Amino acid sequence: MTVKLVTDTLSDITxxxxxxxxxxxxxxxxxxxxxxxxxxxxxxxxxxxxxLVHDAAFPSTTQPxxxxxxxxxxxxxxxADEILVxxxxxxxxxxxxxxxxxxxxxxxxxxxxVIDSQLVIMGLGLVVIAVARSIQAGANLxxxxxxxxxxxxxxxxxxLLDTLKYLAKGGRIGKATNLLGSLLSFKPILTLKDGEVxxxxxxRSRAAGTDYLFNYVAGFPQIEELAVEHAMTPDEAEAxxxxxxxxxxREQIHISTVSPVIGAYVxxxxxxxxxxxxxxx
Amino acid sequence: MFSAATSWLEKSSEEIDALxxxxxxxxxxxxxxxxxxxxxxxxxxxxxxxxxxxxxxAMAKGxxxxxxxxxxxxxxxxxxxxxxxxxxxxxxxxTDLANALQQSALVAYKxxxxxxxxxxxxxxxxxxxxxxxxxxxxxxxxxxILEATVNAAGxxxxxxxxxxxxxxxxxxxxxxxxxxxTILEGxxxxxxxxxxxxxxxxxxxxxxxxxxxxxxxxxxGAEEIPYGYCTEFMLKGEKxxxxxxxxxxxxxxxxxxxxxxxxxxxxxIHTIDPGVVVRFATKLGTMHQVSIxxxxxxxxxFLEMQKEKMPTADTAVxxxxxxxxxxxxFGSLGAATVVPGGQTMNPSTKDLLQAVESTFADKVxxxxxxxxxxxxxxxxxxxTKKKVEVVPTKTIPQGVVALLSFDYEADxxxxxxxxxxxxxxxxxxxxxxAVRSTKVxxxxxKRKQPIGLLDGDLVAVGDINIDVINQVLAKxxxxxxxxxxxxxxxxxxxxxxxxxxxxxREQHPxxxxxxxxxxxxxxxxxxxxx
Numbered sequence: 001m002t003v004k005l006v007t008d009t010l011s012d013i014t015x016x017x018x019x020x021x022x023x024x025x026x027x028x029x030x031x032x033x034x035x036x037x038x039x040x041x042x043x044x045x046x047x048x049x050x051x052l053v054h055d056a057a058f059p060s061t062t063q064p065x066x067x068x069x070x071x072x073x074x075x076x077x078x079x080a081d082e083i084l085v086x087x088x089x090x091x092x093x094x095x096x097x098x099x100x101x102x103x104x105x106x107x108x109x110x111x112x113x114v115i116d117s118q119l120v121i122m123g124l125g126l127v128v129i130a131v132a133r134s135i136q137a138g139a140n141l142x143x144x145x146x147x148x149x150x151x152x153x154x155x156x157x158x159x160l161l162d163t164l165k166y167l168a169k170g171g172r173i174g175k176a177t178n179l180l181g182s183l184l185s186f187k188p189i190l191t192l193k194d195g196e197v198x199x200x201x202x203x204r205s206r207a208a209g210t211d212y213l214f215n216y217v218a219g220f221p222q223i224e225e226l227a228v229e230h231a232m233t234p235d236e237a238e239a240x241x242x243x244x245x246x247x248x249x250r251e252q253i254h255i256s257t258v259s260p261v262i263g264a265y266v267x268x269x270x271x272x273x274x275x276x277x278x279x280x281x
Numbered sequence: 282m283f284s285a286a287t288s289w290l291e292k293s294s295e296e297i298d299a300l301x302x303x304x305x306x307x308x309x310x311x312x313x314x315x316x317x318x319x320x321x322x323x324x325x326x327x328x329x330x331x332x333x334x335x336x337x338x339a340m341a342k343g344x345x346x347x348x349x350x351x352x353x354x355x356x357x358x359x360x361x362x363x364x365x366x367x368x369x370x371x372x373x374x375x376t377d378l379a380n381a382l383q384q385s386a387l388v389a390y391k392x393x394x395x396x397x398x399x400x401x402x403x404x405x406x407x408x409x410x411x412x413x414x415x416x417x418x419x420x421x422x423x424x425x426i427l428e429a430t431v432n433a434a435g436x437x438x439x440x441x442x443x444x445x446x447x448x449x450x451x452x453x454x455x456x457x458x459x460x461x462x463t464i465l466e467g468x469x470x471x472x473x474x475x476x477x478x479x480x481x482x483x484x485x486x487x488x489x490x491x492x493x494x495x496x497x498x499x500x501x502g503a504e505e506i507p508y509g510y511c512t513e514f515m516l517k518g519e520k521x522x523x524x525x526x527x528x529x530x531x532x533x534x535x536x537x538x539x540x541x542x543x544x545x546x547x548x549x550i551h552t553i554d555p556g557v558v559v560r561f562a563t564k565l566g567t568m569h570q571v572s573i574x575x576x577x578x579x580x581x582x583f584l585e586m587q588k589e590k591m592p593t594a595d596t597a598v599x600x601x602x603x604x605x606x607x608x609x610x611f612g613s614l615g616a617a618t619v620v621p622g623g624q625t626m627n628p629s630t631k632d633l634l635q636a637v638e639s640t641f642a643d644k645v646x647x648x649x650x651x652x653x654x655x656x657x658x659x660x661x662x663x664x665t666k667k668k669v670e671v672v673p674t675k676t677i678p679q680g681v682v683a684l685l686s687f688d689y690e691a692d693x694x695x696x697x698x699x700x701x702x703x704x705x706x707x708x709x710x711x712x713x714x715a716v717r718s719t720k721v722x723x724x725x726x727k728r729k730q731p732i733g734l735l736d737g738d739l740v741a742v743g744d745i746n747i748d749v750i751n752q753v754l755a756k757x758x759x760x761x762x763x764x765x766x767x768x769x770x771x772x773x774x775x776x777x778x779x780x781x782x783x784x785x786r787e788q789h790p791x792x793x794x795x796x797x798x799x800x801x802x803x804x805x806x807x808x809x810x811x
Contacts, residue, residue, distance in 0.1 A: 184610060191690065193690070202685045204811050205793070
């Protein structure tokens with residue numbers, strides 16, 4: 001039995017990891033006014049953030065079409081018996097619906113399973129990586145799907161933002177609305193709760209924020225996978241990863257960039273950590 | 282042949298039908314607007330021809346017949362204005378559209394005896410102005426004009442809390458304005474061909490960046506009481522005179538709207554005694570679609586919704602502060618209630634207890650923000666069934682860092698711990714005037730001289746504020762500090778405060794300096810060093 005794993009670009013996994021673990025990554029669409037690009041295929045992360053800051057048009061994003069997924073299913077069906085699709089939270093994007101619709105349209109022999117992870121960024125990426133490893137080790141579709149469903153509750157992402165400006169503009173502010181309108185400046189720290197952006201706390205400075213991220217990771221007794229992400233500040237991500245090496249082997253910490261789709265809402269100064277807790281049960 | 286006008290109307294109607302209920306944050310405005318839209322579109326399909334004028338007239342008629350609620354009636358007047366603006370037109374140009382929108386705004390304003398800014402009227406006016414500006418700028422592309430008007434509508438909605446205090450107090454944007462924005466946005470999205478996207482997404486509620494003012498719980502919308510009954514109906518008769526009817530009803534209640542023509546008039550009024558209105562109306566003609574609803578019940582529902590808006594419904598933070606600026610600071614950072622009090626005006630245990638009892642949450646954290654109030658606050662937990670923790674903040678800066686560190690994901694006890702721990706991360710400077718001459722800590726102090734306190738200890742005296750502040754700052758290791766926040770008092774000039782900020786910035790360029798009007802009595806400056 002050959003199982004193929006599919007995710008979307010919001011998992012933030014690097015192309016190196018995707019190639020190494022045989023993961024197919026379907027791009028979502030990024031739009032600046034009339035111009036539409038496929039995330040990470042037709043627009044680089046650097047270009048995207050530069051335009052986010054300088055363009056008058058606020059970017060919007062659109063899920064992949066059902067056909068995008070259908071094409072992938074048809075292509076993978078030639079070499080696979082089973083396909084597992086793990087998408088970002090359906091509360092943030094219609095990507096999951098597209099993947100589901102494509103499943104309905106798919107006429108091949110191959111079995112397709114689509115899961116709404118309720119996660120995004122490396123919180124999703126780490127789950128995908130863990131599942132890809134288990135598939136490489138011989139897990140079948142049911143086992144892999146079961147693993148995803150159990151792993152999503154062990155996956156946590158926390159983001160330090162410089163400003164709530166972009167989140168408010170993009171309208172994806174979720175329950176973080178309460179953080180708006182403060183008379184004092186602060187850096188919001190957000191998390192993803194039940195698939196939605198949710199406030200965690202507030203810090204007054206970037207340094208206090210990075211400390212918070214470090215302490216957040218330190219709070220987990222056992223870590224299976226760890227990721228640090230940034231948008232335009234690779235040095236800062238590198239420094240945080242270095243600091244985190246006292247908790248988890250440095251060479252196993254994934255460093256990645258926050259996908260434009262999320263980046264549009266969190267802004268170019270985002271710094272984030274994602275933790276996949278070890279399964280101790 | 283279909284004109285651009287009809288296809289726009291027909292297509293947008295599908296879109297509008299697809300919106301189940303507008304997710305607006307108050308009462309039933311969304312439902313009312315949706316029902317009004319439904320009636321509008323039903324009539325549009327029955328239009329005698331497909332000319333822009335014909336369809337717009339039909340929509341205006343449908344809207345008036347089906348208008349529900351305050352917002353629905355205003356919406357119907359917007360369509361009436363649109364119909365007037367497009368009168369006799371087979372299809373329309375960009376200029377026609379801009380003019381018709383202008384007419385909509387005019388008619389909508391005229392319909393109300395007492396137009397209030399910060400409502401959908403304002404949104405309509407701003408929208409129309411944006412369309413006019415586009416046309417004046419030489420733009421003749423309907424889609425891009427609509428884009429500009431939708432943006433203007435969005436900005437206008439976000440601005441409504443600035444114009445209307447009840448919105449500001451409640452921390453919401455105007456629901457009617459939001460509804461109007463959603464309709465316009467829906468039309469635009471359809472024109473752009475985003476139907477697939479729209480099927481999967483819900484319209485977004487605009488978020489205002491305006492600070493929530495901290496209002497005591499019972500003060501939410503308090504200015505609108507008594508609520509009474511929302512009374513609305515359609516009056517049919519002969520030779521009806523809407524203007525006369527409006528005048529007669531003006532004294533009978535609030536939010537009066539009277540619109541229509543000599544055969545059909547729609548009336549909406551908030552009144553304590555609907556009987557009077559009904560008796561008056563039955564003399565003039567026959568009443569239809571009569572609806573009388575108790576608004577106190579609606580208000581209760583609204584308060585329930587407010588609770589759901591809180592990120593953690595189970596813990597409330599109550600802060601003590603004096604001065605409107607400081608009250609706003611605590612309110613904007615999420616304090617549920619700010620109890621007035623501070624130096625020389627300590628609140629009583631009863632004041633604090635009352636604040637605890639009247640808050641929505643069963644778990645309450647109190648920030649006394651003054652060393653003389655800590656003890657008072659500590660009496661509260663034994664007097665109530667609610668779970669109360671006092672985080673013993675002795676200064677305003679301590680209160681602010683404690684509130685900032687509130688963790689939305691943590692439980693009650695953990696939060697109290699986190700907040701207590703945060704206190705050590707801040708130094709507090711207070712500058713006030715000596716009430717008498719004395720000698721303290723080796724300092725010779727004359728009456729009325731500015732004196733400086735560091736974390737409650739008197740450490741500096743001088744002749745001018747800035748000098749005292751500099752003396753205190755010299756006692757702090759500023760190399761480790763990152764942020765200095767200056768709250769200046771009620772009797773302090775903002776220009777002087779800015780100068781203080783500038784002088785600190787000059788000496789310590791690495792620091793981030795914020796100058797905020799605290800409006801506190803007695804203390805010319807309260808400064809937080811983090």
